[in-house]
Amino acid sequence: MALVTMRLRSAPLEDWLRDYYFTAEIDISSSGVHSYSMAELRALTGLEHAEIDGLVFDDGYSLGAPAVRSAIARRWGGLEPETVMTTSGSGEAISLVLMALLRPGDEVVVVQPGYHLLVEFAAGLGCSVRPWRLTAGTGWRPSLDELSGLVTEHTRAIIINFPQNPTGTSITEAELSTLLSLAASVDAYVLSDEAFTDLTYDSAPLPTVAARYERGVSFNTFSKAFGLPGLRFGWCIGPPALLAECVRIRDYTTLHVSPLVELLALGVLGNAEAFMKPRRELARANRDAVGDWAAAHPDLVSLVRPAGGVSAFPRLEGIADVDAFCDDLFKRRGTLVIPGSCFGAPEHIRLGFGGRPEPLAEGLGRLTRALEQARA
Numbered sequence: 001m002a003l004v005t006m007r008l009r010s011a012p013l014e015d016w017l018r019d020y021y022f023t024a025e026i027d028i029s030s031s032g033v034h035s036y037s038m039a040e041l042r043a044l045t046g047l048e049h050a051e052i053d054g055l056v057f058d059d060g061y062s063l064g065a066p067a068v069r070s071a072i073a074r075r076w077g078g079l080e081p082e083t084v085m086t087t088s089g090s091g092e093a094i095s096l097v098l099m100a101l102l103r104p105g106d107e108v109v110v111v112q113p114g115y116h117l118l119v120e121f122a123a124g125l126g127c128s129v130r131p132w133r134l135t136a137g138t139g140w141r142p143s144l145d146e147l148s149g150l151v152t153e154h155t156r157a158i159i160i161n162f163p164q165n166p167t168g169t170s171i172t173e174a175e176l177s178t179l180l181s182l183a184a185s186v187d188a189y190v191l192s193d194e195a196f197t198d199l200t201y202d203s204a205p206l207p208t209v210a211a212r213y214e215r216g217v218s219f220n221t222f223s224k225a226f227g228l229p230g231l232r233f234g235w236c237i238g239p240p241a242l243l244a245e246c247v248r249i250r251d252y253t254t255l256h257v258s259p260l261v262e263l264l265a266l267g268v269l270g271n272a273e274a275f276m277k278p279r280r281e282l283a284r285a286n287r288d289a290v291g292d293w294a295a296a297h298p299d300l301v302s303l304v305r306p307a308g309g310v311s312a313f314p315r316l317e318g319i320a321d322v323d324a325f326c327d328d329l330f331k332r333r334g335t336l337v338i339p340g341s342c343f344g345a346p347e348h349i350r351l352g353f354g355g356r357p358e359p360l361a362e363g364l365g366r367l368t369r370a371l372e373q374a375r376a
Contacts, residue, residue, distance in 0.1 A: 008124040011116040012342040025334030028363035031165050031311045033199075033227045033279035033354035041228070044274045045267030055263055060256035062247045064235070068262050071269040072235050076194075076220065077211030085243045086257045086265070090195060090221035090234035091117055093246075097217055097236060100245035101189060102127050106156035109147065113313075113343035115165050118193055122159070130155075136315060136348070139304045140169035144178055153186050160209075161193040163200060166343050166350040167313045168306020176206055180213045189215045196309040198225040198276050201284055203307070210237040217242065224309075226268065226275045233257065233265045279354065283310045286353035286360055293364050300371040310354030313340065315347050318375050322346055325374060333366045 021027070041047070063069065064086030073081045087093040094117055102108065104126030110119045112131040123129045130150045134140045142162075151158065158179070163170040171179070183190045192209035197220070200206075209216035217238035223229035236243075250256075268275060287305070290312055294303035303314040319325050326339040326349060340348030351367075353360055 006124050007126070009120055011120070013116055013338060016338060016342055020330050020336050024330065024336035026359050026363040026366065027336045027355070028352055028360055028367070029336045029338045029350060030352035030354060031309065031350070032224045032229055032352075033283060033310055034356055035229060036227045036275065041264065041268065045264075045271050047264070047267045051263070052260075055260060057259060060259050060262065062250065062256055063243060064257060065259070065262045065266070068266050068269065071266060072237070075269065075272060076218065077208035077237060079208075079211055079237060082240045083210065083237050083243070085236050085238075085246060086262065087234045087236065088254055088257060088261075089223060089232045090193065090219045090236070092254065093219050093234050093236035094118070094191070094193065095121060096246040096249055097191060097219075097238065097242065098122060098125065099249050100242060101191075102156060107152060107154045108156055109150050109158045111142070111160055111164065113166060113340070113345045114161060115193070116342075118159050118161055122157075127156070132158075134164070134167060134169060136302075136304065136313075136345075140164075140167040140313070142169065142171055142175075144175055144182070147179065148182060151182055151186055151188065155183075155186050155188040157189040157191050158183055159191045159193075161195070162206060163196040163306070163308025165196065165309060166311050166338070166340075166348075167304070168309045168311055169304070170200065170203075170206070170307040172203070173206060176209070176212075180209070180216070183213065183215065187215070189217060191217045191219070193219045195219070195221050195224040199280060199283060199310060200308040201287060201306075208237065214239070222265070222268065225279065226272070227279050228268065228275070231261060231264060233261050233268075282357070283354050286310075286355075286357060287312075289357065289360065290351065290353045290364070293368075297368060297371075300368065300375070310352055312351045312353065313343075313345070313348050314351060316349060316371065319347075319371070322349060325370070329367065329370050333370055335363050335366045335370075337363075337367065 069081040069084040108122040210218040221234035301314040323339045338350035
């Protein structure tokens, strides 16, 4: 395994949240659902204190505890446990796979606007990054014709995230099949961040890419649809040979996931719908509320209704400096949104609707008043 030298740019999203996240009075910025407490986790899983007390803090398995890997393999794709690696959030899984797979000069297709890890990490590894651009003018709809023009015989990987963060757009199962056929024609990998797969509203969830394509790698996490971001549990599903390369890198960093985290994760995996269903129903109602709000204020915002996830990406009409507006919204009205510049779309904001309905309604009201005042 060749060593790599990283040259990463700053992550504007994390820079923004680092300053504001913990002191916001109203947070309508998040891309996850309302978080569960430990008491709620224990109630939903049936986990007893005796099970926690019996845990011994030994070292863990490099690829994850066998029972946890089996539970993931059964639910997502019906594959063998050998194709699963558990990680500290999906961020670790994505970075390990990218470091194991990519070399300087490799061509990589990424979706923009997008989450910084999926967009910037390959560039930091010295890859030639080819943006697959989504535009508001087409309703953020991905164009497979455009993708076809980006893929060449030198393409090493196509990195996707559908439903997508921050726009909420997605593709159909038929379009996914076309994408996989395109990748297969040049022997490219497809790396699929599936954190929002279980948060869809108008169609069934997309299939696990790793189960559909031999060079497919699927990533997922408890941080989005499960409402457990602080647990820092994620995983990837992919070719065992690639996972072995990930372990070689991990041997120098985190080594393994905590046995306490995996104990809790096993209980959650065995009761997955109990965690996701109520949050999905809440998000569906909140999505309608955000859509109604945007429709009532066409002079202030324009919004493409998200197909999945819990974030919308409205354009703010008549606001010359959206970053300054968002800063003022936080400082004067205690309300947190994410400026679209964090995703390379400076006329937009990321607006999260996965939380409780009362703060969402209050936050939208404050946002409306700030927009009206700014345009007065």
